Amino acid sequence: MTAKVAVIYYSSTGNVHALAQAVAEGAAKAGAEVRLRRVPELAPAQAIDSNPAWRAHLDATADVEIATHEDLQWADAYAFGTPTRYGNVAAQLKQFLDGTGQLWFSGQLSNKAATAFTSASNIQGGNESTVLALYNTMHHWGCLTVPPGYTDPVVFAAHGNPYGTGMVGSADGPGEQVLAAANYQGHRLATISAQLLRGAAA
Template structure:
């Protein structure tokens, strides 16, 4: 079975909802399965705080926290984050900053990868966030997969959706907007495309 790592950080649930749709797209491909993983929050820690490493707690629910072994073992990666001032969220960046051993060994080189994001406002930095997430993947030598305009939802969407990766307009209320039909279809298409490429690369 070809496993695709769907790795994300989600604060209010929108990115987690997208991740599940991406995983559905991965698993629509015969011979592929999705490995859902998340990362813990990060924040300031003072000298008098607990000595345990920040974020070392086991999540109360949802998928487990990712390790670098998840990246090493999987045949592809789909990375998701909410936008933070046009950039990926700090917890995901913190995790990626700890993957230098994989970079040194070239463990991720040649594997397909893609990105997705959610924003509170329609023009809240979706595309810049997606591009920021691509940079470390390029440094790892991964093969970036986007969304082509042959997908009708990309031209029809009135919410999220970009050629750089799947996106979602969540709104700024306490109850985030659910994925609409086009956004959900593009999330699934992204997972499906990464799985397709991983299967093709693995058969060579």
């Protein structure tokens, strides 16, 4: 049974966007139907223009569709990505999540697989706490979190984060090892989601 996976993210300068693409590719390799979506930018133009990399990335990804609640209803599984903000979820993604009250209340977000990934400016910059903070929302929704754990050697090669792929932000973007871990995380999410669907059908 084919799973439908929504990869929904916020990225300011492109690192999380690259991770999201890798997660989406991994899910597709596992046979999933995938939607890659970004949440709206909330920062004022003055702030964006103060960082050339931020403006360049926003312009370069203008063709990536904006996430909607319909994407959440459509999907069997979710992969959420965000840069760290003081060890927490970026406001742009948080606002999207905070607007899901009616879907949560009606039970439309429960019993779905979910995973998360992130990027911080340095190794101790809050990657783990940001992923765990994202999972708090998934717990309230009644999702089944699907972290990568230490279930494949690629996790160790990419700094060994068992909660969800995390990276040190770089102007060059994520390296091959981190992209491989993100790809594996998407594959694992889609595989387990398909297993859940088969179990429910049986």
